[in-house]
Amino acid sequence: GDSVTQMEGPVTLSEEAFLTINCTYTATGYPSLFWYVQYPGEGLQLLLKATKADDKGSNKGFEATYRKETTSFHLEKGSVQVSDSAVYFCALRNFGNEKLTFGTGTRLTIIP
Amino acid sequence: GAVVSQHPSWVICKSGTSVKIECRSLDFQATTMFWYRQFPKQSLMLMATSNEGSKATYEQGVEKDKFLINHASLTLSTLTVTSAHPEDSSFYICSAPLKLESYNEQFFGPGTRLTVL
Numbered sequence A: 001g002d003s004v005t006q007m008e009g010p011v012t013l014s015e016e017a018f019l020t021i022n023c024t025y026t027a028t029g030y031p032s033l034f035w036y037v038q039y040p041g042e043g044l045q046l047l048l049k050a051t052k053a054d055d056k057g058s059n060k061g062f063e064a065t066y067r068k069e070t071t072s073f074h075l076e077k078g079s080v081q082v083s084d085s086a087v088y089f090c091a092l093r094n095f096g097n098e099k100l101t102f103g104t105g106t107r108l109t110i111i112p
Numbered sequence B: 001g002a003v004v005s006q007h008p009s010w011v012i013c014k015s016g017t018s019v020k021i022e023c024r025s026l027d028f029q030a031t032t033m034f035w036y037r038q039f040p041k042q043s044l045m046l047m048a049t050s051n052e053g054s055k056a057t058y059e060q061g062v063e064k065d066k067f068l069i070n071h072a073s074l075t076l077s078t079l080t081v082t083s084a085h086p087e088d089s090s091f092y093i094c095s096a097p098l099k100l101e102s103y104n105e106q107f108f109g110p111g112t113r114l115t116v117l
Helices: none
Strands: A003-006 A011-014 A019-021 A023-026 A032-038 A045-050 A056-059 A062-065 A075-077 A086-093 A106-111 B004-007 B010-013 B019-025 B032-038 B044-051 B067-073 B076-081 B090-100 B103-108 B112-116
Touching: A003 A086, A011 A019, A019 A106, A023 A032, A023 A086, A032 A062, A045 A062, A045 B103, B004 B090, B010 B019, B019 B032, B019 B090, B019 B112, B032 B067, B032 B076, B044 B067, B076 B090
Parallel strands: A011 A106, B010 B112
Antiparallel strands: A003 A023, A019 A075, A032 A045, A032 A086, A045 A056, A056 A062, A062 A075, A086 A106, B004 B019, B019 B076, B032 B044, B032 B090, B067 B076, B090 B103, B090 B112
16 A cells, blocks of 8 residues: 655754755555645645656745655755744655545754 | 634543544535544544545544544534544544645644543
8 A cells, every 4th residue: 555654753953954854655656745744733734745756846945856766755955944843744645536645744843 | 725623622531422523624615524643653544534415434444433424514524533432542633625726735624632531
């Protein structure tokens, strides 16, 4: 079945540091890939997505590239801010299916 | 953007009692909603798909008589944990899809933390 393996946290970085959160997946077919973010006390929000190989999703300075050859979708940001502190979830959805399969989530804390 | 609410945000109950959790799409209609369960430091596990006007579809291993789902209207789905036990303590999250251009985006509620004593 489908699965998502995500870098375990928690991750603590200083402000303006470079961020990478690793995500790899196993899926049948051709899934779409997502990163969701959950800020304290709020629901999950879509951060970015990619629907096919070599697509790059980007939003709020975050980027992730759909790498079919390595079955990966790593999240990166060049310079993190305190406001980026949240839990980040990698997820996939197979074509024609509304169901999302999530990774375990990575808690990110940015210190000033 | 679209908003999904959940009520209550947290609940504590005694073992053996039943607890109802509501999920509402506030500014859009949803014929389908999803219910997830999240254990500490674990991913969200899909429990069931709630379908307006018909029976819910449960994932393998989820007891349908334990977790009753009712999709009463196009903006409301409820999850009732019947005869709750301490092992049912968890964080329950719902989501609803909204079609944006050619893509269905999932909007999530803030979750409900259930503690069974």
